[in-house]
Amino acid sequence: MTEQVQNKQLVSPGELLCEGDYLVGENTFRDVDKVYSSQVGVVDFSEKRVSVIRIKGPYLPRPDDLVIGRIVDILMSGWLVDIHAPYPALLPASEVSSQTGRQVSDLSTILRVGDLVISKVLEFDRTRDPLITAQGPGLGRVSTGKTVEISSAKIPRLIGRNGSMVDLLKKETRSHILVGQNGIVLVSSESPEGERAAISVIKMIEREAHTQGLTDRVKALFEKEAK
Numbered sequence: 001m002t003e004q005v006q007n008k009q010l011v012s013p014g015e016l017l018c019e020g021d022y023l024v025g026e027n028t029f030r031d032v033d034k035v036y037s038s039q040v041g042v043v044d045f046s047e048k049r050v051s052v053i054r055i056k057g058p059y060l061p062r063p064d065d066l067v068i069g070r071i072v073d074i075l076m077s078g079w080l081v082d083i084h085a086p087y088p089a090l091l092p093a094s095e096v097s098s099q100t101g102r103q104v105s106d107l108s109t110i111l112r113v114g115d116l117v118i119s120k121v122l123e124f125d126r127t128r129d130p131l132i133t134a135q136g137p138g139l140g141r142v143s144t145g146k147t148v149e150i151s152s153a154k155i156p157r158l159i160g161r162n163g164s165m166v167d168l169l170k171k172e173t174r175s176h177i178l179v180g181q182n183g184i185v186l187v188s189s190e191s192p193e194g195e196r197a198a199i200s201v202i203k204m205i206e207r208e209a210h211t212q213g214l215t216d217r218v219k220a221l222f223e224k225e226a227k
Helices: 152-159 161-173 192-207 214-226
Strands: 016-019 028-031 034-037 041-046 049-054 066-074 078-082 089-092 116-123 131-133 146-149 175-179 184-189
Touching: 016 049, 028 049, 049 152, 066 089, 066 175, 066 184, 078 116, 089 116, 146 192, 152 161, 152 175, 152 192, 161 175, 161 192, 161 214, 175 192, 184 192, 192 214
Parallel strands: 089 131
Antiparallel strands: 016 034, 028 034, 041 049, 066 078, 066 116, 078 089, 116 131, 146 184, 175 184
16 A cells, blocks of 8 residues: 555645555545546545545535525425535435424524525435525524535534544634534634634634645644644
8 A cells, every 4th residue: 555645735636645555535546556636625544544635626415514605595395405405406305394383384484584594415416406404403594603605525624533624623712612513613602702713713724725735824824822
């Protein structure tokens, strides 16, 4: 097993990443015993798996993705939601819990145009618009917090390996941070200062997602603020 590029290096489509018995991760492909990148992004070697974290491109929904979107239209049987994908998402009325539990004729009494909603992707196969649900713990209309919009391709860097980066942000800013796979991040904090700090660092991570040593720089920033 031989690595042809350094971990966290910026790579291009078709670039040789490694040779040997590596597991093929996201945005990579194998040709015999060689693994290549299929996207512009940052290479990530994790144990025996190689992946490429995209730094460009639109959000493409996948089943079970957590997304934060905005209601843009009310239909007869549900809502259209902008989830920053090439296609609007359909949120059926059957996938939203009403306060009474009974069927409601006027859907605007539940969700209005302009409301933010936290949901999960149920289905998407590029032959129809994404189907989402707002039923489940933590899902539904957003009532508090501020949103930050970043490239969906940078979301893996914001989350970090096993959630390490976002956990660091939550701890140091004393904030609740909900990360949508579509690039919308919801931030609420105990104080305005904590909220501003969290948003500032999230934007820093987006700007510097392709660089090495990002986690160390974020830690150093918090240590400096603490002093």
